[in-house]
Amino acid sequence: MGTTAAISKRVDRVAVVDVAWGSSFVVIALVLALVWPDQHSWMLALLVTIWGGRLAWHILRRSHGAGEDPRYEKMLGGPGWHAGAAKVLGRVFLTQAVVAFIISAPLQVAAAYDVRWWPVVCVGVVVWAIGLFFEVVGDRQLAAYKAQPKESRPTILDTGLWGWTRHPNYFGDACVWWGLWLAGAVSLGWVQGLATVFAPVAMTYFIRNVTGAKLLEKTMSQREGWDAYAARVPLFFPRPPRA
Structure with a gap:
């Protein structure tokens, strides 16, 4: 999510976090399989990669060339990063990182x-x-x-x-x-x-x-x-x- 935040700041579009959502679970599953490698962990990593990879690609292709998502403008009370870096990092990227960690329990x-x-x-x-x-x-x-x-x-x-x-x-x-x-x-x-x-x-x-x-x-x-x-x-x- 930190890497995605840097990319988001550069392109001035908070909604790129939606692409990272599915990808973050892929990273978590692959790290778990690499650290504790067994048949079960690798099977779960495969399932998560198929789901998360498809979701990330689908959102990336669908949103290519689009502007900021109105949901994030409403959430932040302003147009993307112009609402303030601390607000964007806290409400969007940090929140989604924590939620992804919890959901992957x-x-x-x-x-x-x-x-x-x-x-x-x-x-x-x-x-x-x-x-x-x-x-x-x-x-x-x-x-x-x-x-x-x-x-x-x-x-x-x-x-x-x-x-x-x-x-x-x-x-x-x-x-x-x-x-x-x-x-x-x-x-x-x-x-x-x-x-x-x-x-x-x-x-x-x-x-x-x-x-x-x-x-x-x-x-x-x-x-x-x-x-x-x-x-x-x-x-x-x-x-x-x-x-």
């Missing part, structure tokens, strides 16, 4: 103990894969929707995964971390699992209620036909759409 615990229940590891990988599927497919469906001419496309994307949940990418993100918690901490034993359950709970809470789904809906809800869409498609957890 299941990976850290997994590096310190041997696996007891390999079937739980398999269940965790399946949950992780479901989450990755929702993220990848949801992002591709959204990109295909945005590629259509604005004057001819529907005002709201309500097909594919977007007909099952209003935020398939955020739901997928939550599933990824519940999968990593199962494959990482729970596979070691109930004590390790219960001691780190705060990590996927916190990730799910923030991406659903704070920085993700509900924050995005403040602007999405202004679109024509939104009320009807929200009435038949759930906010977060997917289910078949209502008639």
